[in-house]
Amino acid sequence: MQHPDLAVTSEERVLDAILTWGTQGDGLHGWEGANQKLEECSPNTLFAERLEPMNELLALVRFPLMPLSLLQKV
Numbered sequence: 218m219q220h221p222d223l224a225v226t227s228e229e230r231v232l233d234a235i236l237t238w239g240t241q242g243d244g245l246h247g248w249e250g251a252n253q254k255l256e257e258c259s260p261n262t263l264f265a266e267r268l269e270p271m272n273e274l275l276a277l278v279r280f281p282l283m284p285l286s287l288l289q290k291v
Contacts, residue, residue: 219277227283228282228283229247231277232248232275232291233248235271235274235275236250236271238267239251239267239268239274240254240264241267248291251263
């Protein structure tokens, strides 16, 4: 994710990919699905052993490049 040649269409897709990986493909798709699930359980439960790597990966998301309207939802 830190490779200078990495090009993505949006940071939202990066966030979605991280959250989908973190939930281990638990049928959740993107940040909206993870957000809904977090209303029912804790991050420890949702991400389990992937919680620590999730924190490291989320730090790499370039949130300033996201539209304000999306950031308000996230």
